[in-house]
Amino acid sequence: MNVTIETRGEATTVCLTVTGEIDMATVDGLARALREAISHAGVTEVVADLSAVTFCDSSGVAALDRAYAEGMRRGTVFRITHPQPPVRRVLELTGMLETLTRPAPSA
Template sequence: MDVQVHDEGVGEVVLRPVGEIDMATVDVLEKALATALDRPGLRAVVVDLAGVAFLDSSGVRALVDAALRARREGVPLRVVDPRPVVARVLRITAVGELLGLPAEVPVSPAASFRGLN
């Protein structure tokens, strides 16, 4: 697992983890999040999860810990663009709202079955 860090200017940092986030790799994400949150003049942190194929409870914990730290410091932290399997983990664990995910839009069982969700 690798984390690309991009400074978007005006105090916004975007982290783009790529690969699987699990107990064997979570330390890479934790270090990247801590480094981002330590930046002077930080105004926002965005974690782009498009490249994450798998997320276990240790990854959820790392994101929640970072979001809580960011909140204490008055800095918004949100996740964007998770793959469906990752978004499902975040919603099932009830941390989607804390991490800035929009509420899941209800879909009919037939639409879900057809892969339209």
């Protein structure tokens, strides 16, 4: 798994592009990147693009859930985009898909 981080909109939005498989062997890197992005000063939104993620196990779902909760706690919107069918299905089964793909509220 690989995570690329990019800032947008005067550095208020952080976009993470995640590639590969998210599982017990790789989740720590994702969790670390998500924590850093959400805790960065001035960030109001963190978006994780999962279009190139081919697999996500329960440890990955837990990391995404923790990022969402931490974002809520800090007032930072956290959401995912473009989950592929295998990842989408796992998120549906766990009840997380709707929560994690909800668009950011309009300003």
